Amino acid sequence: MLRGLDISDMLIIDRLELNFQPGLNVLTGETGAGKSILLDSLGFVLGWRGRADLVRQGAAQGEVTAWFDLTPEHPARAVLEEAGLPVNDELILRRINTADGRKTAWVNDRRCSGEVLRALSETLVELHGQHDDRGLLNPRGHRSILDAFGAMDGARAKVRAAWSEMARTRKAQATALKAQEEIRAEEEFLRYAVAELDKLNPEEGEEAELDGKRRMMQSAEKIRADVVNAYEAMGQSGAEAQLADAFRWLDGAAARADGTLEEPMAALNRSMIELDSAMEGVVTAIEAMSFDAHELEDTEERLFAIRGLARKHDVQPDELAGFADRLRAKLGALDAGEAEQAKLNAEVKAAEAAYATAATALSDARKKAATKLDKAVSGELAPLKMERAVFATQITAEAEGPEGRDAVSFTVATNPGAPAGPLNKIASGGELSRFLLALKVCLTQGQSGLTLIFDEIDRGVGGATADAVGRRLGAIAEGGQVLVVTHSPQVAALGAHHWRVEKSVTKGMTTTNVVPLNMDERVDEVARMVAGDTITDAAREAARALLGA
DSSP, X not given: OEEEEEXXXXXXXXXXXXEOOSEEEEEEOOTTSSHHHHHHHHHHHXXXXXXXXXXXXXXXXXXXXXXXXXXXXXXXXXXXXXXXXXXXXXXXXXXXXXXXXXXXXXXXXXEEOHHHHHHHHHHHEEEEETTOOSSTTOGGGHHHHHHHHTTOHHHHHHHHHHXXXXXXXXXXXXXXXXXXXXXXXXXXXXXXXXXXXXXXXXXXXXXXXHHHHHHHHHTHHXXXXXXXXXXXXXXXXXXXXXXXXXXXXXXXXXXTTTTTTHHHHHXXXXXXXXXXXXXXXXXXXXXXXXXXXXXXXXXXXXXXHHHHHHHHTTSOGGGHXXXXXXXXXXXXXXXXXXXXXXXXXXXXHHHHHHHHHXXXXXXXXXXXXXXXXXXXXXXXXXXXXXXTOEEEEEEEEEEEETTEEEEEEEEEESSTTOOOEEHHHHSOHHHHHHHHHHHHHHHTTTOOSOEEEEESTTTTOOHHHHHHHHHHHXXXXXXXXXXXXXXXXXXXXXXXXXXXXXXXXXXXXXXXXXXXXXXHHHHHHHHHHHHOSSOOHHHHHHHHHHHTO
């Protein structure tokens, strides 16, 4: 709840510090005293969009600080955690507005954006008045209000989950159908290309192998002649015969050489062995170089076919095999498309049925909650002297979405037989205030954590009706906090805490001040509200009666 508000150099406020309490807090004062300035200042520190010229004339900047107590389960904690801001039992908001319009905000001494402030404000403060377009008077929010009243979080979660699943299956269905259409458009090309690739059946690395083979065959005749010459130089008419002769001569002389020829003979023997191995390798090479003209022609034909197909499909020759696999996969998808589409169609149908079931259950729950809410509001209207008025929650069908397929609007008929219409268009000022109050009494049952502000919600009513308004405000404030700006003595007298807003002029400067009132001061203030400028003894007696003093 709101514990305090510190305002400096805002409009006609020089410096003002207020400490609020739980329960019903009332602010009174003459018209023009500055009560709306307090709300403007509070809205400023909460990030609400309002008037731009807030800085007091002559001041360099205006500043507002507000501090709140947070219960352990307060929803503001989640907003703070998501924004990466410190989370404590006390929440301090501070915002500065310079004379040139620049605004800077802090949350628990950490800089933050106006967006974060507004997200926090939705969990901290709720403003109601005749010109409130952020809350009960905004038809766009009526469905959420009804759902909150009917505690339909679970039913809404099921609808959102079913909507997400339905959207997923529909997207998958549309994607598959589009893919099928794209493949079918190129089916003729795919089948021809796959047949052509299958006929050639290129393998990875084959192009390089064929190119090497072709080059070798092109130069094989010259290479083979050189290799044959080398073989002959090594053979029986060449090195082999000479080495054999040398070995015989050494062997014949070895017996007379006292062992000096053993090592040379061993080396010569090893050379003869190596020569023999070299000759075997050369023979293998000569055999490999043996080909006919048809083999070269076939090799070139396949090599050129592979390269031509690679150019045709704009891929590398080594990628042809993988490219063929991808084309086959497309054809496979096309061939299997009907079965896959049937499966997806079934999934969509099941998801749509699940959504319909969840949305119907939510609609039924909303209708029951609407009946309950209408009855509860009607029960609150009688004490507010509107027993003949009718409040009705209308539920109509709208396009399906993640929140269901219901449009919700609050309608009223102020007199029997009169047509019902939107809440903010049918009721007069005083009636509208009472409708809003009755509705809020019903909606706040079981809620906690919000500070509710009612800006002249009692305008246009008086006497017993004003007393009933005050008692309803007191009921809302039980266990929570309500701030009400009022001109009604009956409402003011029912407040647990009372402040008077007053305006003064000092040295030509107009300023607003807010004064907490004790019981004697409250008697005078309520008497002023009863009698006007001149407070009579009778007015004081009436005030004491209202205050129970």
